[in-house]
Amino acid sequence: MDAAEFRRRGKEMVDLIADYLENIEQRPVYPDVEPGYLRSLIPEEAPEEPDTYEDVVKDIERVIMPGVTHWHSPYFYAYFPTANSFPAMLADMLSGAIGCIGFSWAASPACTELETVMMDWLGKMLKLPEDFIAGTHGQGGGVIQGTASEATLVALLAARSRAVRMILASDPQRPETGITSKLVAYSSDQAHCSVERAGMIAGVRMKKIPTEQSDKYAVQGETLRRMIQEDKAAGLIPFYVRTEHTHPLLQYSGNAEKIWMHIDAAYAGSSFICPEFRPLLNGIEFADSFNFNPHKWLLVNFDCSTMWVRKRSDLIGAFKMDPLYLKHDHQESGRYFYTDNSLFRSLKMWFVFRMYGLKGLQDYIRKHVELAKEFESLVRADQRFEISADVVLGLVCFRLKGSNEVNETLLKRINNGRKIHLVPCQLSGQFVLRFAVCARTTESRHIREAWRLITQLAEEVMQELPH
Amino acid sequence: MDAAEFRRRGKEMVDLIADYLENIEQRPVYPDVEPGYLRSLIPEEAPEEPDTYEDVVKDIERVIMPGVTHWHSPYFYAYFPTANSFPAMLADMLSGAIGCIGFSWAASPACTELETVMMDWLGKMLKLPEDFIAGTHGQGGGVIQGTASEATLVALLAARSRAVRMILASDPQRPETGITSKLVAYSSDQAHCSVERAGMIAGVRMKKIPTEQSDKYAVQGETLRRMIQEDKAAGLIPFYVRTEHTHPLLQYSGNAEKIWMHIDAAYAGSSFICPEFRPLLNGIEFADSFNFNPHKWLLVNFDCSTMWVRKRSDLIGAFKMDPLYLKHDHQESGRYFYTDNSLFRSLKMWFVFRMYGLKGLQDYIRKHVELAKEFESLVRADQRFEISADVVLGLVCFRLKGSNEVNETLLKRINNGRKIHLVPCQLSGQFVLRFAVCARTTESRHIREAWRLITQLAEEVMQELPH
Incomplete structure (x- = not known):
């Protein structure tokens, strides 16, 4: 395919994409296929001679679409939102064409520099403390990671490296493996499974901080303080805390042990661009690193997980490698982050921030929060249901009053209907349904339709099952 | 921006991309900017109100292009190729629109399934042993990673997990930290810096296997055997070998210690689809995992690093986490890989394999190898130069006979000219220029023009410097 054919096929693809997104709500949101469905639909080997482009395009509807879970359908309420916007898609097209690594x-100055400046733009939108802004002379700054899981791991590794350095500085004879085996990291018992995995990868102990329903499942500074004291008394070395909330940091300010504090607001972070939600980030001034995912709720397509650190040198120092083939005339260690894996991901931040403007982005966040509140009201108005956790942003956790079994059955019916899609979670041993406002195009009418379906299925389930 | 505007802007972007790639060789391949150039060209903060799309597009030429190193210019000979093809870009557009994670x-069956089948297609193109093909009943199979560095790390972590499991099975009382501190991994002294970093991340000893110029810098099975014996005698536990070449495995077959053998053919791997280069992969039947980057030399845009393992359960077991919110009705552990970070990356493999066909891809590899041979002939015909390593595929390592200084000066002149771009490497203490055939559009005339420039600058340098 040459450039002339790309001009034609590219324009057809633009229309195909626009058609797909304009008509997405007519598709079943959750696919009706069995594992292995796809293999039988295509050849067992790649063709020797080229296929025609027409055949490839036909196969999108024949092979792919029947097996797609449509994350951008306004009837998709599962997991968390993943971003999808036209400006981001345009930027991604350009990024693919420039295709620099x-x-x-030196490998592409514009790529490194736009990322640094976009991270400053976004940091200022969030009103991050000055320490996290690179500017022209700052020690801190931001870097794009692939996922929040990656950021958790990167922060953990940087923290491990800093802890080992600090201990060796005061006790140079101590063997390094002896230090690592004593290190202990902490994370909420509500944390994503990737946190446990980060501990496994780094080979360090990862302890869960117990949380309580009465505290809204948020880590309490006092609980953390007690665990740290006990572990120190037992000869361990606390070195890293990862939480979703900043308020334990407020209660733990001081931090004489120099424990690395990492805040992961993967989903909630986008809302902090609104003044009314920014208080959720109070305490960030005591953190060493902060991360959230614009690729969740800020209209920047996957992947774009933004991470800031107070000291760039802590990250660079933990991973630095300087082979000859990466040296260049403008080698200024410490000025820019080393990024191993960077496409031109900042282009989509730039396009989105400019095409929406801060106000447009704030409006978008507020609309989703309102839709969640609307769903919450519908649940609260129905005596058969209960709300299982405070509705703060775009997520509503709810359940039928009654057994886990009845709720599991309800969820299964909902998803088998394929009209709307939800996933469950567990809160204090209860099976809970999660209703996350996800798609850019979700409107009040979709919320009301979803509720109509849920109550209709609940009716059926309650008639069938004893409660 | 709504779908109607996206139809218009998307088509304009398709033309912008086609224009950029059709005229890329008229741009200086290496940018003439100083660090910090970009910050002064754009505002310090995101706009409150939206900018116009016209302004955003104007800024591509004003802000971005002056700082781009043009990896797809036919005058780009630095690092390694990174793939860029029209079918891959079309697939990426679709992937961005579907935007599933x-x-x-269950999060998107088509995404998981197409990846599994495309990895089989590619494995068959490479004639990988049957053990690495998933098929409908295989134990092995492939998964897409972001980079070869990531694959090296993933294999190392899976190997660590397997080694610890095996030792605990025979000695359940042994403390796990006591095992980890004895583990030792091996990699060539020619390996990419990311291998050392993988060892740092996993917290295990990583030893470099010395190589010799007389062995073409390839790891020798006998050297490896000796190191492993010595380490075992010293009470260490050898558990992982990562090499770029398979022939040490031929010499090391048997592997009574069950050491995990990982082959990383990041660049060379693409060539194995040609029967004449496939012998470079002989010995793969003794490997546990194999990785290469179609995003380098197989026309599949970044990122697409393909990794196969003999036993899927070794990977899944090392990382498995099963929270409730990821459970679904078709939970069949072991059937599919867990992928944390997956866009619909297999779509671009599918588009590229079908639009080129195996023959088209083979032609592409062969053309690049021929261009490298052409450059090699030009170097060999000039008495002032020497070839520093065998030219096997698309990379020519060469230098002026004489001091490192004269070669460093030559390279600086070349890159300051901005007409062509090369980076250096070090071989046995010598400063060597690397000439890598990179762009899809490179032709014989570009190679000859590059050589004309190099010899002209060499002439100047040799007149100025004593030699």
Whole structure:
């Protein structure tokens, strides 16, 4: 395919995409296929001679679409939102064409530099403390990671490296493996499974901080303080805390042990661009690193997980490698982050921030929060249901009053209907349904339709099952 | 921006991309900017109100392009190729629109399934042993990673987990930290810096296997055997070998210690689809995992690093986490890989394999190898130069006979000219220029023009410097 054919096929693809997104709500949101469905629909081997482009395009509807869970359907309420916007898609097209690998400043200066400046733009939108802004002379700054899981791991590794350095500085004879085996990291018992995995990868103890329903499942500074004291008394070395909330940091300010504090607001972070939600980030001034995912709720397509650190040198120092083939005339260690894996991901931040403007982005967040509140009201108005956790942003956790079994059955019916899609979670041993406002195009009418379906199925389930 | 505007802007972007790639060789391949150039060209904060799309597009030429290193210019000979093809870009557009996150089968079955089948297609193109093909009943199979560095780390972590499991099975009382501190991994002294970093991340000893110029810098099975014996005698536990070449495995077959053998053919791997280069992979039948980057030399845009393992359960077991919110009705552990970070990356493999066909891809590899041979002939015909390593595929390592200084000066002149772009490497203490055939559009005339420039600058340098 040459450039002339790409001009034609690319324009057809633009229309195909626009058609797909304009008509997405007519598709079943959750696919009706069995594992292995796809293999039988295509050949067992790649063709020797080229296929025609027409055949490839036909196969999108024949092979792919029947097996797609449509994350951008306004009837998708599962997991968390993943971003999808036209400006981001345009930027991604350009990024693919430039196709540079930004593993050093020289490998494509615009790539490294736009990322640094966009991270400053976004940091200012969130009103992050000045320490996290790179500017022209700052020690801190931001870097794009692939996922919040990756950011958790990167922060953990940087923290491990800093802890080992600090201990060796005061006790140079101590063997390094002896230090690592004593290190202990902490994370909420509500944390995503990737946190446990980060501990496994780094080979360090990861302890869960117990949380209580009465505290809204948020880590309490006092609980953390007690665990740290006990572990220190037992000869361990606390070195890293990862939480979703900043308020334990307020209660733990001081931090004489120099424990690395990492805040992961993967989903909630986008809302902090609104003044009314920014208080959720109070305490960030005591953190070493902060991360959230614009690719969740800020209209920047996957992947774009933004991470800031107070000291860039803590990250660079933990991973630095300087082979000859990456050296260049403008080698200024410490000025820019080393990024191993960078496409031109900042382009989509730039397009989205400019095409929406801060106000447009704030409006978008507020609309989703309102839709969640609307769903919450519908649940609260129905005596058969209960709300299982405070509705703060775009997520409503709810359940039928009654057994886990009845709720499991209800969820199964909902998803088998394929009209709307939800996933469950567990809160204090209860099976709970999660209703997350996800798609850019979700409107009040979709919420009301979803509720109509849920109550209709609940009716059926309650008639069938004893309660 | 709504779908109607996206139809218009998307088509304009298709033309912008086609224009950029059709005229890319008229741009200086290496940018003439100083660090910090970009910050002064754009505002310090995101706009409150939206900018116009016209302004955003104007800024591509004003802000971005002056700082881009043009990896797809036919005058780009630095690092390694990174793939860029029209079919891959079309697939990426579709992938962005579907925008699903494939972290489980249910999160988008088509995403998981197409990846599995495309990895089989590619494995068959490479004539991988049957053990690495998933098929409908295989134990092995492939998964897409972001980079070869990531694959190296994933294999290392899976190997660590397997080693610890095996030792605990025979000695259940042994403390796990006591095992980890004895583990030792091996990699060539020629390996990419990311291998050392993988060892740092996993917290295990990583030893470099010395190589010799007389062995073409390839790891020798006998050297490896000796190191492993010595380490075992010293009470260490050898558990992982990562090499770029398979022939040490031929010499090391048997592997009574069950050491995990990982082959990383990041660049060379693409060539194995040609029967004449496939012998470079002989010995793969003794490997546990194999990885290469179609995003380098197989026309599949970044990122697409393909990794196969003999036993899927070794990977799944090392990382498995099963929270409730990822469970689904078709939970069949072991059937599919867990992928944390998956866009619909297999779509671009599918588009590329079908639009080129195996023959088209083979032609593409062969053309690049021929261009490298052409450059090699030009170097060999000039008495002032020497070839520094065998030219096997698309990379020519060469230098002026003489001091490192004269070669460093030559390279600086070349890159300051901005007409062509090369980076250096070090071989046995010598400063060597690397000439890598990279762009899809490179032709014989570009190679000859590059050589004309190099010899002209060499002439100047040799007149100025004593030699």
